[in-house]
Amino acid sequence: MPRMTMIEALRDAMDIMLARDPGVLVFGEDVGYFGGVFRCTAGLQAKYGEERVFDTPINESAIVGMAVGMAAQGMRPCVEVQFADYVYPAYDQITQEAARLRHRSNEMFTCPLVVRMPTGGGIFGGQTHSQSPEALFTHVAGLKVVIPSTPYDAKGLLIAAIEDPDPVIFLEPKRLYNGPFYGDHSGKSVGWRQHPAGEVPEGHYSIGIGKADIRREGAEVTILAYGTMVYIAEAAVEQSGIDAEIIDLRSLLPLDLETIKTSIEKTGRCVVVREATRTSGFGGELIAEIQEACFWHLKSPLQRVTGWDAPYPHATEWDYFPGPDRVARALQTAMED
Incomplete structure (x- = not known):
């Protein structure tokens, strides 16, 4: 290939x-x-x-x-x-x-x-x-x-x-x-x-819009991410040693809620990771969906790791991004029942 x-x-x-x-x-x-x-x-x-x-x-x-x-x-x-x-x-x-x-x-x-x-x-x-x-x-x-x-x-x-x-x-x-x-x-x-x-296969193939991809199977906590943050999540798991399941959403709308529910019902914990600013972002929508669909399966509060609520910084953009350290800390917080 x-x-x-x-x-x-x-x-x-x-x-x-x-x-x-x-x-x-x-x-x-x-x-x-x-x-x-x-x-x-x-x-x-x-x-x-x-x-x-x-x-x-x-x-x-x-x-x-x-x-x-x-x-x-x-x-x-x-x-x-x-x-x-x-x-x-x-x-x-x-x-x-x-x-x-x-x-x-x-x-x-x-x-x-x-x-x-x-x-x-x-x-x-x-x-x-x-x-x-x-x-x-x-x-x-x-x-x-x-x-x-x-x-x-x-x-x-x-x-x-x-x-x-x-x-x-x-x-x-x-x-x-x-x-x-x-x-x-x-x-x-x-x-x-x-x-x-x-x-990448040669020729024509398509991936159904609305279907998430389980990038890493795990048992202790679910990480929801998309785009670049999928790789940040992978680095954070490696750094923390926590057995996390990483779901690459791929499609935000429509959202593959069934894959998310199945994972959180198994792990009981969830960390949402995205690059954009925190307030009124898509991460808040994910948390609302999880609260409605998975509340009785949750073992700890949901965690969000995002960019700052500030205009995009030029000189300090690598501090602005969620990095492996910040995600690893959120994973450890999620593990505190």
């Missing part, structure tokens, strides 16, 4: 879908001739032409608005917002148009649209290139929200997203593009870069 980075896996998914379906289009800022700021679309315009893969003006609202119209007419646009931080001008088009189209038209129209965007920090991009806005989309009925953590998942989930009849927000952790890593406050990489690629 070939090995690919996440960038290569995403490009392979778009390549396969462009070849399979003439209605698939790829467009956004710099995705054509240049191949995208992270090179995810490199070579696709040369292969499929400027009518299938093309550049747009710096206008996110227009990019998504045009894609909604195309999707309503039966095309399958896969658009790139260059950074998740840039999506706010398009938020109206995503939430008021794309998310509602099926329902407001009484299913006369659907909106098979994918909005890809790099999310999270770790590249010293500062406040306007490092945000994690997933909670803004999980609140919106009519959307699906996906965050892969491996090249295998990235390809399979992106193919599933392009084939889906409804709009999918596809968030790509930029710290995982060329292999998972974390660093210190100087920006020095101190982990995981030695495994930049993962095994």
